[in-house]
Amino acid sequence: MRKFTQFMLLAVAMIFSTAAFAQSTVSGTIIDSELNAPLPGANIIEEGTTNGTTSDFDGKFTLKTQSNSGVLVISYVGYGSIRVSFNGNADLGNITLSPDNSLEEIVIVGSGIIDLAEDRNTPIAVSTIKANEIQEKTGNWDLPEVLKSTPSVQNVKGGGFGDGRMFLRGFDQTNTAFLLNGQPINGMEDGKMYWSNWSGVLDVANAVQVQRGLGSSKLAISSVGGTVNIVTKTIDRKKGGFVQQMIGNDDYTKTSAYYSTGKSEKGWSFSALLGHWQGDGYVNYTHGQGQTYFLSAGYQPNENNTFNFLLTGAPQWHAAAGRGSIGDFLENGRRYNSWNETGVSSPNNLEGDVYPGGRNIYHKPVANLSWDWNINEKSALSTVLYGSLGRGAFASERISNGVGFVRGSFNNHNWFGLVTNYNNELSETLNLNVGADIRTYNGIHFRGVNEFIGISSVDESSGYSGDYTITDTYGGINPWNMVFNPNTDHDQRMDRDYEEVITYYGVFGQLEYTKDKFSAFFQGALSNQDHQREEFFFTAEEGVSEKSKKVSNIGYNVKLGAAYEINENHKVFVNTGYYSRQPFHDDLFVNTRNSNDLINPEVENQKITGLEAGYQFGGEWISANLNVYHTIWDNRTLLSSNGEDQDTPAYEGYQTQGVKQVHSGVELEVMTRPMDNLRVNGFLALGEWQFDGSATQRTFNGDGEEIGTATEIDIDGFNVGGAAQVTAGINADYEFLERVSIDGAWNWYNDMHSEGSLSQNPLSLPSYDTVDAGFSYKMLVGEDDKNSIQFRLNINNIFDEVYLESVNGNTAASSDPSQNFKGVNINNNGRFGYGRTWNVSVRYNF
Known part of the structure; x- marks a missing residue:
C-alpha cells in the first residue's frame, strides 16, 4: 500500500510537471484585411478551453496557452472567424480578418501614399466607415450623408442630385481635404467639391476614413477642418x-x-x-x-x-x-x-x-x-x-x-x-x-x-x-x-x-x-x-x-x-x-x-x-x-x-x-x-x-x-x-x-x-x-x-x-x-x- 501511495504521488507530480512544461506563450497581431490596419478588441480563444485574451490598441496579443500545441479561434464582430494552429512558443505575425459580408480580400495599392491613421503609432481624432456599412447604408445618397453619424460632421443636402455640402468641425468642404487613394481631389481654384462628379465612388469604396483636425496626412493640403480618405x-x-x-x-x-x-x-x-x-x-x-x-x-x-x-x-x-x-x-x-x-x-x-x-x-x-x-x-x-x-x-x-x-x-x-x-x-x-x-x-x-x-x-x-x-x-x-x-x-x-x-x-x-x-x-x-x-x-x-x-x-x-x-x-x-x-x-x-x-x-x-x-x-x-x-x-x-x-x-x-x-x-x-x-x-x-x-x-x-x-x-x-x-x-x-x-x-x-x-x-x-x-x-x-x-x-x-x-x-x-x-x-x-x-x-x- 505504501508503494502504491508513493507511485500515485510520483505520477501526479509528473502529470503536473508535464502540464506545466507543455504550456507555451503565443503572440501575434490581428489585422483588418481591407485597410491593412490593426483590429483592437479582437477575441482570441484557445480552442476547447475558456482560456483567452483580446488584442490591444495596436491589434497585438499575447496568450499563455494551456497546452504546447493546438488551435486559436480568432473572432471580431462584423468579421469572419478564423482558426490558427500553434506549436510551442511562437510569434504568429500578422493574422488577417476579413469582413464577413465580403467575398474578396483587398490589396491596398499605393499604401505609402494613402495616409491612414493606423499607419502611425501616434493617434489622431478619427472615425472609419467600413465597406459593409457603406454598401448597406449609402443607398442613393452621396458620401457626406454616410459620414453624418461621426462626431462634428453635418451634411446639407442642397436641392438637386449631388448638390450637397459637408461641414467638419464647422469648416465647409472647401477647407476639408478629400483624397481618393491618396490623390487630392478638391478643386485647385477654390477647394470646392461637387459630389455629382463622384456619384459612383461609394460603389467601389472599401473604406472611408474621417480624420478630424490635424490628421495624419503628410501633404501640405487644405486640411483645416480635417481630411477624408476614400479608399x-x-x-x-x-x-x-x-x-x-x-x-x-x-x-x-x-x-x-x-x-x-x-x-x-x-x-x-x-x-x-x-x-x-x-x-x-x-x-x-x-x-x-x-x-x-x-x-x-x-x-x-x-x-x-x-x-x-x-x-x-x-x-x-x-x-x-x-x-x-x-x-x-x-x-x-x-x-x-x-x-x-x-x-x-x-x-x-x-x-x-x-x-x-x-x-x-x-x-x-x-x-x-x-x-x-x-x-x-x-x-x-x-x-x-x-x-x-x-x-x-x-x-x-x-x-x-x-x-x-x-x-x-x-x-x-x-x-x-x-x-x-x-x-x-x-x-x-x-x-x-x-x-x-x-x-x-x-x-x-x-x-x-x-x-x-x-x-x-x-x-x-x-x-x-x-x-x-x-x-x-x-x-x-x-x-x-x-x-x-x-x-x-x-x-x-x-x-x-x-x-x-x-x-x-x-x-x-x-x-x-x-x-x-x-x-x-x-x-x-x-x-x-x-x-x-x-x-x-x-x-x-x-x-x-x-x-x-x-x-x-x-x-x-x-x-x-x-x-x-x-x-x-x-x-x-x-x-x-x-x-x-x-x-x-x-x-x-x-x-x-x-x-x-x-x-x-x-x-x-x-x-x-x-x-x-x-x-x-x-x-x-x-x-x-x-x-x-x-x-x-x-x-x-x-x-x-x-x-x-x-x-x-x-x-x-x-x-x-x-x-x-x-x-x-x-x-x-x-x-x-x-x-x-x-x-x-x-x-x-x-x-x-x-x-x-x-x-x-x-x-x-x-x-x-x-x-x-x-x-x-x-x-x-x-x-x-x-x-x-x-x-x-x-x-x-x-x-x-x-x-x-x-x-x-x-x-x-x-x-x-x-x-x-x-x-x-x-x-x-x-x-x-x-x-x-x-x-x-x-x-x-x-x-x-x-x-x-x-x-x-x-x-x-x-x-x-x-x-x-x-x-x-x-x-x-x-x-x-x-x-x-x-x-x-x-x-x-x-x-x-x-x-x-x-x-x-x-x-x-x-
Whole structure:
C-alpha cells in the first residue's frame, strides 16, 4: 500500500510537471484585411478551453496557452472567424480578418501614399466607415450623408442630385481635404467639391476614413477642418463580383454590376464596375441621370512590386434647384423649386422642360498609375501618377416665343499630378517618410452655346473678336460629348472667356519614434504655388489675349505629437501644428470672371494653428474616444453673398479679407458590443465656433463689378454659420436572426446659425433631429453556400421631420409672429431638409 501511495504521488507530480512544461506563450497581431490596419478588441480563444485574451490598441496579443500545441479561434464582430494552429512558443505575425459580408480580400495599392491613421503609432481624432456599412447604408445618397453619424460632421443636402455640402468641425468642404487613394481631389481654384462628379465612388469604396483636425496626412493640403480618405477597390485576390438593383422615392432607379478576375498565377488581375442611375429628384423638377464606370488592372510580377492602373468617372446631368425665401417654401411645400414651379415668372422657364431652370452637365474621368516597391525588409517606395479631364457646364435656356438657344457656362480643366513617398525603418525605434507632391492645373472657363432651338446662329460681340456670329455648339446635353468634343474656338464664345494655370510643387517628410509605450512624431511640408490668369474676352486690343502677373506663394506646415499607452486599455495623446497656407486662386483676383487685376493689398497666406488632445479606451465590449481641439484660422479671405441668384439685379457678393475664426470643442465617441449580435454606438460633439476681431469687406454685383468702397467691419464674437455647433447621435445594429438584422440612427443638431454677409451677427436657427432605419437580409445560395443574395431597405427621416437645413441671410425676426418660422423671419432665403425618403436594393454576390 505504501508503494502504491508513493507511485500515485510520483505520477501526479509528473502529470503536473508535464502540464506545466507543455504550456507555451503565443503572440501575434490581428489585422483588418481591407485597410491593412490593426483590429483592437479582437477575441482570441484557445480552442476547447475558456482560456483567452483580446488584442490591444495596436491589434497585438499575447496568450499563455494551456497546452504546447493546438488551435486559436480568432473572432471580431462584423468579421469572419478564423482558426490558427500553434506549436510551442511562437510569434504568429500578422493574422488577417476579413469582413464577413465580403467575398474578396483587398490589396491596398499605393499604401505609402494613402495616409491612414493606423499607419502611425501616434493617434489622431478619427472615425472609419467600413465597406459593409457603406454598401448597406449609402443607398442613393452621396458620401457626406454616410459620414453624418461621426462626431462634428453635418451634411446639407442642397436641392438637386449631388448638390450637397459637408461641414467638419464647422469648416465647409472647401477647407476639408478629400483624397481618393491618396490623390487630392478638391478643386485647385477654390477647394470646392461637387459630389455629382463622384456619384459612383461609394460603389467601389472599401473604406472611408474621417480624420478630424490635424490628421495624419503628410501633404501640405487644405486640411483645416480635417481630411477624408476614400479608399477604393484595386486588386482583388479572389475572383467574384456582384449585380445590384436599387429603386427609391421619386422614381429613382440604379443598376450596378461589378466583376473581378482575381489574381492569376502570373500576377495579373482585372476588375470593372458599370452602373446607371436616374430619378426625378426629391425637389420638384430636379430630375437627372448618370453613369458610373470603374476599371482597374493590376500586375504583381513578384512579392516586391505591385503595379495598378485605375480609371473611373461619373458622367451625369441633373437639374438644379433655385433659391427661395422661407415664406415661399412654407407656401408651396418643401419640394418647391423657384426656377420651375408653374406660374412662377422666370427668364429660364421653357415649355417642354428641355432645360429645367438650369442643368448641371459634367464628366470628369480620373486615371492614375501606381507603383509600390518593397525595396527590402526595411524600406519601400510608393508612387502614383494621376490626371483628370473635367468637362462640363451649367446650362440654361435663353428663349423668347419658343425660339433661342441654350447657354452653357463651361468650367473645364486639365489636371495632372504625381505623389511619391519613401519609407525607411531606420531602427527599431525610428521610422522615416519623405516624399514629393507635384500638380499642374489648367482651368478653362467660357460661355457658349450648348444647342440652338429654332435658330442656327446668334449675334455677339467682344473685345477679342469685335462683332461676330456664333454658329458652333459645344457639348449639348450629353456629358459624354463634353469630353470627346473639342473646345470651341475663342471667336465662338460669349460673355466670358478666360483661363488660368496653377502649378504646385512641394516636399514633405515625417519622422516617428516608438519605444515601448511611448511614441512621438514630427511632420513637415514645404510647397510653392504659382497662379496666372489669361483673359480672352475683355481685352484692350481685338484678337490679343492678356495675361496677369504671375503670383507665387510659398507655404509650409509643421506638425508634432506624442502618445503614451498607459496599459493595453488606455492611451493618451496630444498633437499640435501650424499651417501657412497659400490663398485659393479665386481669392487673388478682384473678379475671376473678367479681370486680371489682383486684389490690392494682395492676399497673403492664411495662418492656421491647431492643438488637440485625446484619450482612447478599449475594452472587450466597449471602447471610447474623447478628443478636445482648439483651432485658430487667421488671415482668411471669405467669399459670401446675400442669397440672391447671381444673374439677378438684387445679387450682392462679398469678399471679406483678414477674417479670423476660432473653433474649439469636445468630442466623445462610444462604441459598444453588449452582445455578439448587437452593436450600439453613440457620439456627442460640443463646439464653439466664432469670428474674432475685425475684417475688410468689398461688395460686388453679379457681373463682378465692385460696388462702393471697401469697409472695415467688426465681426468680434459673431457665430460661424452653416453647421450645428452641437451635434449628437446614436446608432445601433441588431441581428435578431441569422443573417437578418435591423438598424437605426438618431441624429440631433443644435446651436445652428445662418450664413451670408458678416455685416451683422448671423441668426440663431432652430434645432432639429432625424431618425433613420434599415433592414437587411442575406440568403446564402449556390454550391457550398458560396454565393449570396442580399436585400436591403433604408428609410431616412422616418418621422417626416420638418426642419430648416440652412439659411442665407440675417433679417431679424418680425414682431408679427405670422412672419416668422420658429423664430426666423420668413423673408430670409433658406432651404428645408428632405422629408421621408426610402430606397430598396437587391444584390447578388458571386
